[in-house]
Amino acid sequence: MFSAFEWMMAFRYLRARRQEGFISVIAWFSLLGIMLGVATLIIVMSVMNGFRQELLTRILGVNGHLSIYGESQMLGDYDSLALRVGKIEGVVKVTPMIEGQVMASANGQAKGAVVRGLRQVDIQQRAILRDNIRQGSLENFKGKNAVMLGSRMARNMGLRIGDKITLISPKGNVTAFGTVPRMKAYKVAAIFNVGMHEYDSSFIFMPLAAAQVYFKLPGAVSYLDVVIKNPDHAPRMASEVWNQLGNQGRVYDWQRTNSSFFNAIQVERNVMFLILTLIIVVAAFNIVSSLIMLVKDKGRDIAILRTMGATRGMVMRIFLISGASVGIIGTMAGLGLGLAFAENIETIRQWIQGLTGSDLFAAEIYFLSQLPAVVDPTEVTTVVLMGLGLSFLATIYPSWRAARLDPVEALRYE
Secondary structure: OOOHHHHHHHHHHHOOOHHHHHHHHHHHHHHHHHHHHHHHHHHHHHHHHHHHHHHHHHHHHHOOOEEEEOOOOOEEOHHHHHHHHHOOOOEEEEEEEEEEEEEEEEOOEEEEEEEEEOOHHHHHOOHHHHOOEEEEOHHHOOOOOEEEEEHHHHHHHOOOOOOEEEEEEEEEEEEOOEEEEEEEEEEEEEEEOOOEHHHHHHEEEEOHHHHHHHOOOOOEEOEEEEEEOOHHHHHHHHHHHHHHOOOOOEEEEHHHHOHHHHHHHHHHHHHHHHHHHHHHHHHHHHHHHHHHHHHHHOHHHHHHHHHOOOOHHHHHHHHHHHHHHHHHHHHHHHHHHHHHHHHOHHHHHHHHHHHHOOOOOOHHHHOEOOOOOOOOHHHHHHHHHHHHHHHHHHHHHHHHHHHOOOHHHHHHOO
8 A cells, every 4th residue: 555665755854863853752742642551541441440350359359249137127037038149140148237336445545346247157158257357266266256257447556366355335234223334345366457547447247146246136137248241230139039029028238238439430521531641642743843844844755756757646655654643653653652651550659659659549549459440441442543543533524634735836946
């Protein structure tokens, strides 16, 4: 399609000469703009994908995909109910669970916490908890006095394995002198770290039987935690489970419960994509301006080429190659830079943190303890095609203008 002569002329025009230095500088800035735009888009989209996946993994690792509540604040006959729900196609596991809010106190420190009561076997079947025990063992997670808590809570309260932590429930015991808060001390049997600040700093797990005694729920639980095969089918499964229960109770899916998290990420992701796309658009306009200036500067050369037999198509292809080369090189360089940065983003963050001495990714603010990045091949392909497409479109008008140049008029005014 393109002859060797056209390629030679195109690259010759891109090389900087003393009188054409300014045009070459604009072309270089266009290349850098496209490279940075493509790289930034890939990095930002990868980080957004990483945030969503990490939050999803941790939220669905600690919580189930569906939650079944009774008509009142407690759910009785939960084992038979769990057996019924477990027979529904698509349901993997059903876990009876108790949940309540308490004030945790130890070593002069106090903070609010969420207590969850579940059986030892159910804890062992949750990989995100079982595989992230940092101290202690699940073997000791039994009896009426054992609890497991997050690493940040343990560090903030100065707790180690075997230490005591006092839990104070707002739903106290009624006495002749009024309601007295219910207090009980528990021994720390294990400390976990799932990598999400909310869970590591405020969640406490205790055996189901102990939780039933503490929260005064004999023979009952707060809700059933349900894990299904495909988390994306949670809304449909919630409706099916509710129908199987005879339209009784309340069934919530994880998408409804955590909608604020994922809606915020999706909105921010879309806005960032639109904003960062403007970098590539600006770089494409730079290609237009540099090519127009190049056409104006090379008017005499174009006229000579035309008088020597070059067709308008040849002239147009020469400038198409010149402009497209800037876009292609910039896009490919941006692709390599973006992928390299995304794959090593946590290492880069640690290096910058060590260099500046500041915390660039506080877990208290961003929920996660590490900066995640997940490269989506489809999104990367979209960004690359967008960069190439905008670069090609930017070369059409200057190339058409060069092809339409009248040789007589160009030579007359030289």
